[in-house]
Amino acid sequence: MLDVRNVSRLFGTKAAVDRISFSVERTGFVGVIGRSGAGKSTFLRMMNRLTDASAGEIRFEGRDILALRGAEMRAWQSQCAMIFQQFNLVPRMDVVSNVLHGRLAHRATLPSIFGFWPDDDVLKALAILDRLGIAEQAAKRAEALSGGQQQRVAIARALMQDPKVILADEPIASLDPMNAQVVMDTLRRIHDEDNRLVIANLHTLDTARRYCDRVIGMRDGRIVFDGTPDQLTTGVARDIYGADASFSETATSTSIEALGTRGDDAYARELLA
Template identity: 70%
Template sequence: MLRFDNITKTFGANTAVKAASFVVDKPMMIGIIGRSGAGKSTLLRILNKLTDSTSGEITFDGLSVTDLRGAAKRNWQSQCAMIFQQFNLVPRMDVVSNVLHGTLNRRSTMSTMFNLYPDEDIHSAIDILERLGIAEHAPKRAEALSGGQQQRVAIARALMQDPRIILADEPIASLDPMNAQVVMQSLRDIHEQDNRMVIANLHTLDTARRYCDRVIGMRDGKIVFDGTPEQLTTGAARDIYGADASFSEATTSTQIETTEPGNKLLADIAAH
């Protein structure tokens, strides 16, 4: 279904991705983990055609993604939706209009200029917001929402594209643990209910284990781990992060814990 063959990306003398190869033969939820600078974001940007690889090939159902240009490239980007860490919403625009921006690839220039949307698309946008639990915020400005709510708006915008693949680049890095779990569960539900492939860059090991079917670990641009969540042992994590025996998974945890009955929730976000 999706195949990476020796994908490499260089920026001058620096190599961000080194001969990355893997195959995904069915829709699943995949987590890509590794420390900052490991090449995770570059890998997703290459797949979405936001940047071109230096060498290698990506194919999806027999289509050579690496060769796409112009209208064919834009069509692929509509099928391979991207969700970003910082949401990339229009802050002063209402929520439902932000979601409707997911239809821009199939609308005319005139309708885009005057924000003219078919009733069918408006109803679809509200239905998606309802599915994500934020329909009551549809008329509000995006900037009035919390970070977790804004990220769900970004997910809704991606779903408006009706993509075959959803890419999420550090979707929970700027969220508190409670909102992080809501966003990750939303992505998991989309995979299970829609049978869509979801690929998410993550910093946290417990998140990868809890929500993903498969985990790919990157270090210095190379894929150094590819397996099930159960195979992601502490030893494997040390290798991925280039850490010694002092490495503690607590530094990459979003788990919510209570220390005493009635105490407030305590949580830590990954430091890596």
């Protein structure tokens, strides 16, 4: 299904992503963890073609998406939806219009600019908002919503694309613990109900353990762990986060409610004995 082969991204002489390789045989919920600067976001941006790779191949269903150009690349981006840490909504636009922007690749540009959408698109957007529990917010400006609600609007916009892959780049890093849990529950339910491949960059071990089928750990642009959540031992955490002292198992199992708003660097420091 997905085959990443020796993918690198150089910025000058520094490798932000350094010859990483892994395969995903079937749809699943894959978490990518690591410190800030480990290469997590750069990898997702290469998958979505927001950043060019320096070398390697990313094959999805047999096609190298890094080789796509023009209309073919834009078609891939519509199949590979991206959810960002800071939501990337239009603040002064109403919620349903933000969701409808997920159909921009499928509709004529001029009518979309003036807000003319087919009735079936509007009904689909409202149905998705209802599925995510925020249909009553449809007419409000996006800026009037809480952070957790805005992130669910961003997820709804991604679902409007009807994508095969959903990429989530630190989707809960800026949320309070309660909203973080709601957003992660939503992403997990989308995978379970729709059978879509979800790849999420996450900033705590506990979140990865709780929601993911598979976890990939990155450090200094390289993959240093690839396994199941129950294999995320303190020794593995040490390899991923670069800690040079012993870890407390109770710290690594701290709940998502306590860690929902902390970055991975702060979390790694907390794990140090």
